[in-house]
Amino acid sequence: MTKPFILDLVKRMSLREKAAQLTQLTPLYFGLDDDVDVTGPLGEKKLNAEDIKHIGSVLGVYDAAKFMKLQRKHLQENPYGIPLLNMCDVTHGLRTIFPIPLAMACSWDMEAVRQSAVVAARESAYMGIHITYSPMGDVVRDPRWGRVMESPGEDTHLGSRFVEQMIAGYQGDDPRQPERVGVCFKHLAGYGAAEGGRDYNTVDLSRGVLREYHLPIYYAAVCAGAVMAMTSFNTIERVPATVNRWLLRDVLRGEWGFDGVVVSDFNAVDEVIAHGVAADGREAAAKSVAAGLDIEMMSTHYLNELDKLVAANQADEARIDESVIRVLELKDNLGLFDNPYKDCDPIKSEEVNLCPTHRQAAREVARKSIVLLKNDDGVLPLSKRGTIGLVGPFAESTKVLGGWWALGQEEEWVSLNEGLRKAAPRLEILAAMTGELARTRNGGDVADEVAYALYKLHPCDTVLVAVGEHPEDTGEACSKTSLQLSSNQRKLIQALSEAGKKIITIIFSGRPLELAEVHARSHAVVQAWFLGNESGNALADVLFGDYNPSGRLAMSFPRSVGQIPVYYNRLNTGRPQKSEADHDFVSCYLDSANAPLYPFGYGLSYARFEYSGLKLADEQSLTVAVQVENISDVDGIETVQWYIRDIAASVSRPVKELKHFEQVSLSAGEKKTLHMKLTNEMLAFYPETGSEKAFEQGLFEIMAGSHSESLTSITIFLK
Numbered sequence: 026m027t028k029p030f031i032l033d034l035v036k037r038m039s040l041r042e043k044a045a046q047l048t049q050l051t052p053l054y055f056g057l058d059d060d061v062d063v064t065g066p067l068g069e070k071k072l073n074a075e076d077i078k079h080i081g082s083v084l085g086v087y088d089a090a091k092f093m094k095l096q097r098k099h100l101q102e103n104p105y106g107i108p109l110l111n112m113c114d115v116t117h118g119l120r121t122i123f124p125i126p127l128a129m130a131c132s133w134d135m136e137a138v139r140q141s142a143v144v145a146a147r148e149s150a151y152m153g154i155h156i157t158y159s160p161m162g163d164v165v166r167d168p169r170w171g172r173v174m175e176s177p178g179e180d181t182h183l184g185s186r187f188v189e190q191m192i193a194g195y196q197g198d199d200p201r202q203p204e205r206v207g208v209c210f211k212h213l214a215g216y217g218a219a220e221g222g223r224d225y226n227t228v229d230l231s232r233g234v235l236r237e238y239h240l241p242i243y244y245a246a247v248c249a250g251a252v253m254a255m256t257s258f259n260t261i262e263r264v265p266a267t268v269n270r271w272l273l274r275d276v277l278r279g280e281w282g283f284d285g286v287v288v289s290d291f292n293a294v295d296e297v298i299a300h301g302v303a304a305d306g307r308e309a310a311a312k313s314v315a316a317g318l319d320i321e322m323m324s325t326h327y328l329n330e331l332d333k334l335v336a337a338n339q340a341d342e343a344r345i346d347e348s349v350i351r352v353l354e355l356k357d358n359l360g361l362f363d364n365p366y367k368d369c370d371p372i373k374s375e376e377v378n379l380c381p382t383h384r385q386a387a388r389e390v391a392r393k394s395i396v397l398l399k400n401d402d403g404v405l406p407l408s409k410r411g412t413i414g415l416v417g418p419f420a421e422s423t424k425v426l427g428g429w430w431a432l433g434q435e436e437e438w439v440s441l442n443e444g445l446r447k448a449a450p451r452l453e454i455l456a457a458m459t460g461e462l463a464r465t466r467n468g469g470d471v472a473d474e475v476a477y478a479l480y481k482l483h484p485c486d487t488v489l490v491a492v493g494e495h496p497e498d499t500g501e502a503c504s505k506t507s508l509q510l511s512s513n514q515r516k517l518i519q520a521l522s523e524a525g526k527k528i529i530t531i532i533f534s535g536r537p538l539e540l541a542e543v544h545a546r547s548h549a550v551v552q553a554w555f556l557g558n559e560s561g562n563a564l565a566d567v568l569f570g571d572y573n574p575s576g577r578l579a580m581s582f583p584r585s586v587g588q589i590p591v592y593y594n595r596l597n598t599g600r601p602q603k604s605e606a607d608h609d610f611v612s613c614y615l616d617s618a619n620a621p622l623y624p625f626g627y628g629l630s631y632a633r634f635e636y637s638g639l640k641l642a643d644e645q646s647l648t649v650a651v652q653v654e655n656i657s658d659v660d661g662i663e664t665v666q667w668y669i670r671d672i673a674a675s676v677s678r679p680v681k682e683l684k685h686f687e688q689v690s691l692s693a694g695e696k697k698t699l700h701m702k703l704t705n706e707m708l709a710f711y712p713e714t715g716s717e718k719a720f721e722q723g724l725f726e727i728m729a730g731s732h733s734e735s736l737t738s739i740t741i742f743l744k
């Protein structure tokens with residue numbers, strides 16, 4: 026039931042005022058900064074100063090004092106006393122920066138993921154932020170796309186658990202509570218499937234693929250109580266998501282029962298013109314409002330066209346009122362009509378930002394996000410004594426932000442060098458050819474630098490090589506066609522390898538890179554991603570074995586760009602390859618294996634685990650069990666992964682799908698039995714047509730193991 030005061034407000038508002046309530050603009054338009062003459066920007070958007078008094082939300086005020094000033098001014102000017110909502114991109118922390126989301130997903134530790142959001146929410150709330158544009162739930166199978174760094178990876182089950190915990194961390198039981206913010210999940214839908222990995226490009230997904238792999242993560246966000254949803258830039262079945270009635274009305278509101286607010290992505294209403302489904306802004310506004318879009322972000326077609334559309338009977342005012350009510354209810358649910366500043370408090374904000382507790386939380390999440398990809402001859406963990414070499418552009422760099430770093434500040438970040446020196450003061454570290462991020466891009470001749478590095482590192486047998494992609498090459502609008510390390514970095518690794526060094530390569534990146542050559546030349550490979558403030562400390566924890574690595578890949582690493590898309594839960598094809606040598610009219614490449622270099626779920630520990638005894642332990646409750654033993658002499662954490670394959674069904678089913686995972690600590694020599702209960706939800710799938718999942722009886726393969734390519738299995742008939 027809508028509260029009477031909200032209905033009354035809507036009754037009193039003019040159509041243009043309502044349209045303004047449904048418009049979101051950046052702070053530039055609010056005349057806050059004395060040095061900015063707003064008349065120019067306002068004119069460009071065909072707005073006047075009167076409109077600004079009625080705008081419903083602001084995009085991106087990351088400053089508590091500034092937000093207080095803005096809200097105060099707005100409340101003085103808005104005749105109805107309607108407060109502004111402040112929405113920001115807090116993606117992996119606000120001031121205390123956590124690992125990029127893809128890295129956090131690699132922790133497979135959902136409590137760690139939740140904690141990161143608790144910290145981000147606390148810092149955001151005191152900063153005057155009400156809504157965070159996070160988490161992103163887009164399934165990603167193409168590392169050429171720069172935004173894979175923001176996603177929880179390629180898997181629907183892991184991604185769903187990830188967004189649930191992010192939402193639980195941000196919103197708690199109720200985003201109205203202190204130190205909580207509301208969540209706007211994004212990008213509905215399928216944005217991660219941009220063709221060729223080129224950002225903003227066409228998406229073409231069959232409905233079955235959309236329903237099986239992509240939609241469930243957004244649905245998980247709805248079930249977790251997210252108060253807002255953002256549409257994606259792309260088309261779904263040739264209709265841009267922002268004006269897609271099927272997606273927004275039938276699926277989101279109809280099937281899923283979502284009653285929150287839907288916002289467009291930045292300028293996306295305007296972009297439906299370029300998509301070619303609206304002739305002009307008026308048609309774009311008409312289609313958006315008819316599809317059920319509530320807030321238009323950064324274009325102003327609602328503001329300029331809705332009144333004309335209603336007058337011409339081309340838009341329904343009752344439908345517009347519905348959106349206004351939703352926005353006002355969101356403000357009310359966040360408590361803004363009672364206290365329009367909510368937690369905004371410049372002093373508290375200073376106190377909590379980057380406080381030691383938050384930094385400690387960031388360090389813990391960061392070390393859990395690191396993935397050990399190779400470790401021959403136990404070259405890791407390192408001894409804290411002796412001499413070691415340290416080279417590469419990331420060795421001393423504090424530029425390890427990745428994309429969307431909010432208010433993270435470079436000087437507050439711990440570099441690898443600093444982390445190593447703090448953790449091992451007695452270790453002699455000889456550094457060479459460090460610090461130049463330009464080396465992460467091609468260009469320039471590094472022969473002399475490499476020669477000098479070799480000379481300087483002469484006394485070291487073992488060298489840490491900190492390489493990767495430039496941090497500004499990851500994130501939105503950062504698509505690439507090559508995922509190789511720059512030629513400069515490859516030359517360095519080659520020279521070290523030819524000089525007979527034991528190479529431990531540490532990769533800083535926001536996406537899976539092509540690491541076949543690195544793998545071949547290195548004794549150990551560590552995937553560091555972009556880890557946040559505590560990067561260097563977290564890496565030192567893992568490299569010295571103070572923390573036994575437990576990260577597992579949330580996204581497959583291709584051998585080469587030519588293999589993309591390469592993901593684990595694929596269909597089988599009619600001519601599957603039986604072995605790598607099998608090239609006889611089967612589905613394969615002549616010049617590459619089909620399998621990725623490092624598969625989904627993969628990651629090493631300093632401990633070793635063995636699986637045995639997988640069986641149907643209880644027929645009644647359909648519980649399967651497996652034994653996992655730590656067969657090494659160090660304690661460790663194993664992520665037990667359960668996969669299912671439906672062997673024959675009315676539609677082709679993936680060769681395996683992750684259905685459950687559990688992290689278990691096992692002391693040296695310890696053995697534990699783990700269980701999974703088979704549920705209808707795990708076994709059912711979307712049939713050829715229709716929106717309801719169905720179970721079909723038959724043979725199912727149940728698999729358990731360390732990663733998607735290392736599994737023990739049994740086959741059982743289920744009815």
Ligand code: BGC
Nearest residue numbers: 084114158211212290291501
């Ligand atoms: C991105 C969104 C983001 C928005 C607001 C867009 O360009 O696609 O993910 O939330 O900008 O900053």
